[in-house]
Amino acid sequence: xxxxxxxxxxxxxxxxxxxxxxxxxxxxxxxxxxxxxxxxxxxxxxxxxxxxxxxxxxxxxxxxxxxxxxxxxxxxxxxxxxxxxxxxxxxxxxxxxxxxxxxxxxxxxxxxxxxxxxxxxxxxxxxxxxxxxxxxxxxxxxxxxxxxxxxxxxxxxxxxxxxxxxxxxxxxxxxxxxxxxxxxxxxxxxxxxxxxxxxxxxxxxxxxxxxxxxxxxxxxxxxxxxxxxxxxxxxxxxxxxxxxxxxxxxxxxxxxxxxxxxxxxxxxxxxxxxxxxxxxxxxxxxxxxxxxxxxxxxxxxxxxxxxxx
Numbered sequence: 001x002x003x004x005x006x007x008x009x010x011x012x013x014x015x016x017x018x019x020x021x022x023x024x025x026x027x028x029x030x031x032x033x034x035x036x037x038x039x040x041x042x043x044x045x046x047x048x049x050x051x052x053x054x055x056x057x058x059x060x061x062x063x064x065x066x067x068x069x070x071x072x073x074x075x076x077x078x079x080x081x082x083x084x085x086x087x088x089x090x091x092x093x094x095x096x097x098x099x100x101x102x103x104x105x106x107x108x109x110x111x112x113x114x115x116x117x118x119x120x121x122x123x124x125x126x127x128x129x130x131x132x133x134x135x136x137x138x139x140x141x142x143x144x145x146x147x148x149x150x151x152x153x154x155x156x157x158x159x160x161x162x163x164x165x166x167x168x169x170x171x172x173x174x175x176x177x178x179x180x181x182x183x184x185x186x187x188x189x190x191x192x193x194x195x196x197x198x199x200x201x202x203x204x205x206x207x208x209x210x211x212x213x214x215x216x217x218x219x220x221x222x223x224x225x226x227x228x229x230x231x232x233x234x235x236x237x238x239x240x241x242x243x244x245x246x247x248x249x250x251x252x253x254x255x256x257x258x259x260x261x262x263x264x265x266x267x268x269x270x271x272x273x274x275x276x277x278x279x280x281x282x283x284x285x286x287x288x289x290x291x292x293x294x295x296x297x298x299x300x301x302x303x304x305x306x307x308x309x
Contacts, residue, residue: 093304099180100304101156105129109270111246111306119224119239121231123249125270131305132297133158133272134288135248137186137225139165141277142172149285151179156301157275158248159183160225162190163209165277170216177217182303185209185221185244192228195235203238210242222308223248245308250274257283259291267295272302 093100109127112120125133139161150157159176161183166173173183187194187205194202206224214220222245226235229249239247251262253274259267267273275284292299303309 093307095307096304096309098309101180101300102304103298103300105131105298105300107305107307109305111308114240114245117240118233118236119244119246121236121247121249122272123251124268124272125302125305127270130269130295130297131300132267132269132292132295133302133305134275134299135160135184135225135250135272135302136275136277138162138190139173139277141279141281142169143281144175146277146281146285147175147179149282150181153285153289155285155289155299156180156182158223158302160186160223160248161209161213162186162227163188163212164190170212174217177219182301183213183217183219183221184223184225184248185213186225187227188212190227194227195230195232199234199238202235203241206238206244207242210244219309222246222303225249246306248272248302254284254288254291256280257287259287267291267297269295269297271297 092098093102107127108129109125111122114120125131134155134157136157137160139159156179159173159181161173177183185206186209188208189205191197191205194205197205210221220243224239224242224244224247226247226249231247231249236247250272252267252271253260255274255276257280273288275281275288278284
């Protein structure tokens, strides 16, 4: 038989030993792997280590994380408590003790003091700053709609009230004080012959109304306006004796839906404007606002500008 016909039998002799060697190697490898995964203390195998994750924090039914550090590390700006946000509340003016209407304006005029027992008189504030002051008298017509008009237009006014107009419902004007308007003195009886009264009678009218307003509205008035506008030295003396700081008159007024000027043909910086609580209040306010905007003036409280409490 040719030699090449005997090759398969020769190769077959090596198959058995090769299989045995491979089997032994596999068994040895399996034993080594098993022993290398056992813990040092003979306990159960350690689970594979995993990388820490901020998502691992658990959440209660209320939505609060039980993982303090993880929760704080992932907090967004919206999670910051509201109390830590910057305050946007308007600042109180230390000179007056209230939030003022000046908007950062620094007045360039100071109210003169009482001299020799006589209160100063203002018909206009001598300033070139672009400001105007609205004053509203009497208090006879009481309508929420008038207050709403002032508030809708961002206007604060000084209210010179007379007792005979408000005594029947003095609480009505607490709505105005709550909205930031201030109440001043216009006598008890609104007697148009006021200057013909004696000093003692004038003083009784002024002091009586100051006491009434302080009791009703929690603030003693600082300004006085005589009925109709005229005053005498006795009036100035009585104003000072009652603890008020000045007489406030005017040189321009809104009346019957029009503007009346004692000087010039338009509003000027520092003008004190007279209005009344009358049925035509909406028309008068519209006339005032048109003149104020035409002159480019800012409406501020007279008390704020003169730094009176």
